[in-house]
Amino acid sequence: MRLKKKIKAVLLSVARTQVMTGCALIATCWLTGSVSSQQLKDTKPSTREAEATFRISPSDYDRYLSAVNLKNWDDGGDLSRFVNLRTSLVFPAASIPRTGPVSILRSEPDRALSTYQVHLADGRVMSFDQFVNQVAMVDGIVIVHHGRIVYERYPHMDQSDKHLLFSVTKAYIGTLVGLLEADGLINIERPIETYIPELTGTSWAGTPIREILDMASGIAAPDGDIENPKSPHYRLEASLGWLEMTPDLPESVKAWRTFDYIKTLGRADAPGKTFVYSSANSLVLAWLIEKVTGRAVYDVLSERIWSKIGAESEAQLLVNRRGIAIAHAGLTATLRDVARFGLLFTPSRKVVTNKAVIPIHLLNAIEQGREEITQPKAVLQSYGSVKVSAYQWQAVTSDDAFWKGGYGGQMLYVSPGKDLVVAYVGSEEFRDADPKFRVVVRQLLQYAYHAAP
Secondary structure, eight states: OOOOOOOOOOHHHHHHHHOSSOOOOOOSSSSSOOOTTTTTTGGOSSSSGOOSSOOOHHHHHHHHHHOOOOTTSOOHHHHHHHOOOOSHHHHEEEEEEEOSSSOOOOOOOOOOHHHEEEEEESSOOOEEEIIIIIIEEEEEEEEETEEEEEEETTTTTTTTEEOOGGGGHHHHHEEEEHHHTTTTTTTSSGGGGGGGGGGGGSSTOOOOOHHHHOOOBSSSSOOOOEEEEEEEHHHHHHHHHHOOOTTTTTTHHHOHHHHHHTTTTBBSSSSTTTTTOOHHHHHHHHHHHHHHHHHHHHHIIIIITTTTTSSOOOOEEBBBBOOOOOOOEEEEEHHHHHHEEEEEETTGGTTTTTSSSSSSSHHHHHHHHOOSSSSOOHHHHTTOOOOETTTTTTTOTSSSOOEEEEEETTEEEEEETTEEEEEEEEEEOOOSSSSSSSHHHHHHHHHHHHHOO
């Protein structure tokens, strides 16, 4: 996850620059606030609680677009919320089309969830509904049990809004690799240069794809330092258009040639030894997908996932000036469509598709995780998890649920055993929440569904 840091300024016009290599910049899709004609009437909020309280008026567009820059766009609060919900007005984006009929997610509200009592550190006690709408820094949340929506609220967005998912994007990229593996196009035990010959002779050479998938590549590019222009993470995100170009950056970064910069990264450890969260791994996996398919990663995502889930809306994947996908953090989608993706991994997947999309070996690998990798135990425990997951998912709980989080309060939680999916999005300011929303949701699931604490 991205840390809450301030980023150096750059003109908004740079972020709006037309995308090269044939990728379309979607710059007007939200100007009217209209809903896609492909959405069905039954996907609209059916309760007062599902209606948004964060509204963007015509005058707000000018105010927010005049204020936003690369110093403040992800600092949290209303300005970040505007960016998260109208992302393609600020950054170039490629479309991920949907096809076919919309899968219907029936709503069967569970009152036990909305009335669950949340105890705050200051002694206040309130219902989960009150907590979501008044205290938590969450923009929207949907909980699906046995294929039915049992809880859904949008305190700071509309149900039809697309929201930036940040690192939840990685779960989609890892899943795509798993699907291509099932097709025989990728052998994850082979070194990455087998499929990306440009990495021959670099520090990546000899690294099995499996270790890249599971954040154990050993490449010296940990996430976190986005204030220091000399850090690999800063340079990666600068090459993607999310951080300022400074004079001392490598020419490959200044030219937005992300893959050329990735080739220069060094090695910190042998592959397969230690879990180190690095978005460089995710970007290499996107490169791999494009190499073996001959297509842009967002087109593969549309064909292999978005067209299979009965999505109610197209998604978008942010790209840089050269059309290189921000594949580690740039997916935007409606919350219900995120939940539909999660349903592919559950017994209720027939709610969204008649065909099994996720191969059983992929589901098993994600649930089994990677216990042999040296893991950040304290971090896992703080998340209520017991081991690192696989295929770009983040961690696994003691009852084999798995999840992927993202900067700013994004989350996708899937429990095949409980037939449960939870998806929520936020625009957190990373001040102390009381208590953390993730903790409250975990307690709620333990109370209602006997999920692992």
